[in-house]
Amino acid sequence: MKGLMNFVNSLVVVLPSSKTLTLSWNFGSMLGMVLAFQILTGTFLAMYYSADSLLAFSSVQYIMYEVNFGWIFRIFHFNGASLFFVFLYLHIFKGLFFMSYRLKKVWMSGLTIYLLVMMEAFMGYVLVWAQMSFWASVVITSLLSVIPIWGPMIVTWIWSGFTVSGATLKFFFVLHFLVPWGLLVLMLVHLIFLHSTGSTSVLHCHGDYDKVCFAPEYWGKDVYNILVWLVFIVMSLISPFVLGDAEMFIEADPMMSPVHIVPEWYFLFAYAILRAIPNKILGVIALLMSIVIFYFFAFVNNYTSSLVKLNKLLVFSFIVSSVVLSWLGQCLVEDPFTLLSVIFSLLYFGLSSTLLFVFMFSKKLFE
Incomplete structure (x- = not known):
């Protein structure tokens, strides 16, 4: 227990941090908060979701209309995915501006997180089992067929048959539930790499000559994230489906694709x-x-x-x-x-x- 406390203390209390970190460095802490938020809301939704091609779309409607506060968990979860990508892209662009790729392990672990998050978001999109998400899964998974020799075999394995079906849905559901926990571990590794090298700063350096303790200065700075959460909650309640597609309100029909995927x-x-x-x-x-x-x-x-x-x-x-x-x-x-x-x-x-x-x-x- 003492070792764990020392580890946490080294991560978020006594960590030497540059005095020149602006609000742009809040993007990383915000991503950690959103990941925890997505895991919390997603776990609640998984309790009522049915990973069956005949029931999946209906179970989403059941969550929205019948489960107590189910609608708010679902609205927060799928808008939370958009919030995650907003800050993910801001985080990457900030890294490009400040040449964070000089921190090799941090950069490569971050890119790996990005690829896994893209996969995770795609699988979550399919779980609604609506017209657009179903046909998007057909298009995206079939792209793997270009892999020499094993491509068609990999596609058939993912589909668990010769087309996207209920078995594919169960495969995606299990992965969508498990991958975030791996992301949590990978994000911790990303942080450990970052803390071993130090952050880049507006001075375009990461030396040890302008450091202060992470707490309480940067705890106070990260509190500004609350303003983002307030805006997110208000926007999610006022316009919950503004980033969605109308085809996501129609149950998947394998016999008829949307006009424009x-x-x-x-x-x-x-x-x-x-x-x-x-x-x-x-x-x-x-x-x-x-x-x-x-x-x-x-x-x-x-x-x-x-x-x-x-x-x-x-x-x-x-x-x-x-x-x-x-x-x-x-x-x-x-x-x-x-x-x-x-x-x-x-x-x-x-x-x-x-x-x-x-x-x-x-x-x-x-x-």
């Missing part, structure tokens, strides 16, 4: 990249590389130069291209949207590659 907003940029390439294999590779490319940043050893203004320009441009791609992801597959998707997909990879090369070669400029 659109994923949730936090996947739209990747969906636009996938649709921009007519070839299925190349499209899936581009989809995967839209995230994997950021792993390569951790293989560069550069702790000396940062070229801050150029870096900020490139990151701002990258954010703009990502936002435009997200908008294009929900547009119809027709001109001029198809052409714009190709242009901004090239811009997305061009800017991320330029960020990497600037980071790689800026050290040589100063040698």
